[in-house]
Amino acid sequence: MTDGTLTRLAEVLDARKAADPQDSYVAGLHAAGLDRILRKLGEECTETVVAAKNGASQDIVYETADLWFHSLVMLSHCGLGPAEVLGELERRFGLSGLEEKAARSGKDEGGQ
Numbered sequence: 001m002t003d004g005t006l007t008r009l010a011e012v013l014d015a016r017k018a019a020d021p022q023d024s025y026v027a028g029l030h031a032a033g034l035d036r037i038l039r040k041l042g043e044e045c046t047e048t049v050v051a052a053k054n055g056a057s058q059d060i061v062y063e064t065a066d067l068w069f070h071s072l073v074m075l076s077h078c079g080l081g082p083a084e085v086l087g088e089l090e091r092r093f094g095l096s097g098l099e100e101k102a103a104r105s106g107k108d109e110g111g112q
């Protein structure tokens with residue numbers, strides 16, 4: 001999946017907000033609401049963890065695709081999309097996780 005795939009998929013997911021739930025899995029999720037979407041997201045997260053623990057590459061890819069897909073549905077439902085998440089990852093690019101954590105704890109100690 002490239003950035004282009006994420007963008008194209010996100011456009012479909014946004015358009016499904018106006019679709020009939022009888023005809024579309026995604027429209028059904030939007031219609032059912034945020035709690036239903038979050039429950040699916042939690043399930044897919046657990047299934048991804050189990051697949052990774054078991055170590056079969058094909059299963060890990062399959063379950064991660066389900067997890068990414070349901071994450072995109074959640075973002076769409078919240079009025080967001082992959083551009084915002086990719087923008088945040090881009091912003092973090094080259095910033096060591098350890099340095100970022102140290103900067104954060106410095107702020108915490110300063111009461112900010």
Ligand SMILES: N=c1c2ncn([C@@H]3O[C@H](COP(=O)(O)OP(=O)(O)OP(=O)(O)O)[C@@H](O)[C@H]3O)c2ncn1[C@@H]1O[C@H](COP(=O)(O)O)[C@@H](O)[C@H]1O
Nearest residue numbers: 009012013016023024025026027028040043065066069070
């Ligand atoms: N990429 C996906 C995609 N990945 C996974 N899924 C669905 O996500 C669900 C995964 O849930 P489970 O594995 O738990 O299966 P399940 O038991 O049937 O699910 P539930 O009944 O518990 O909800 C399945 O129904 C899959 O078919 C997806 N459904 C749709 N898409 C994309 O979204 C587009 C729009 O889909 P529709 O809105 O259905 O037209 C499609 O053209 C695809 O590009």
